[in-house]
Each structure stands twice: as structure tokens, then as C-alpha cells.
Amino acid sequence: MVVAIILGAIGALFLVLGYLLWKKERISLLHQYHYDKVSEEDKKAFCAVSGKGVTVMGAGSLISGVLVGITGSKWSMIAFLVGFLVGLGMLIYAGIRYNQ
Structure with a gap:
């Protein structure tokens, strides 16, 4: 249950x-x-791709937290892993594409 709460809080x-x-294009974050x-x-596009990447990471963590809370299965960590990897890929893409 504690893991579900922590994952949900991180996701939120x-x-x-x-x-x-x-x-809000708060690039200073x-x-x-x-x-x-x-x-x-390029600031608007960079913020959009980076923000979407962070949002995907948060959604994966939140979904994983909900699934852990409901099922208690460690298999629900797959949602966290997929969200983290896809979001990280988007952040890396934004950095390579716009921060050159």
C-alpha cells in the first residue's frame, strides 16, 4: 500500500x-x-516535447501506483517502466533536437 501511495504521489x-x-511554457523548471x-x-516546441515527456512519465507512475494498490502485483510496475522509458526518450529527443 505504501508503494502505491508513493508511486501515485510521484505520478501526480x-x-x-x-x-x-x-x-505554461515554464522552461525555468x-x-x-x-x-x-x-x-x-524553438522554445515553444521544446517546452511541448519536454512537457509531454514529463507528463508521460507521470502518467506511467500514477497508473502503476493505482494498479499496485488494486492488484498488489509486481507486474503492474511495467506501466511505470514503459512510461519512464517513453518519457525519457522524449526528453532526450527534445534535448538533441532543440538544444544544439
Whole structure:
């Protein structure tokens, strides 16, 4: 049960951070070296891809927490792993594409 609560809290936090980065374009939530070479015209696209990546990570964590709470199965951690890897891939893509 504790694992479900922790995963849910982390998921909710990441969903909020992803929303702020994606929709509100709060690029300052990231460390400066992650966006120091992003041009002003690419800032919106960078925030959108990065925010979506963080949101995917949060959704995977939240879904995993709910599934662990309901089933108690360790197999529900697959949702966390998939969300984390897809979100991380999106963050890496944004960094390579826009921070050059």
C-alpha cells in the first residue's frame, strides 16, 4: 500500500510539472544547461516535447501506483517502466533536437 501511495504521489507531481512545462511554457523548471542553447523560436516546441515527456512519465507512475494498490502485483510496475522509458526518450529527443 505504501508503494502505491508513493508511486501515485510521484505520478501526480510529474503530471503537474509536465503541465507547467508543456502548457505554461515554464522552461525555468528545467536546469539551465538543458535549455541554454534553445532559440526563442524553438522554445515553444521544446517546452511541448519536454512537457509531454514529463507528463508521460507521470502518467506511467500514477497508473502503476493505482494498479499496485488494486492488484498488489509486481507486474503492474511495467506501466511505470514503459512510461519512464517513453518519457525519457522524449526528453532526450527534445534535448538533441532543440538544444544544439
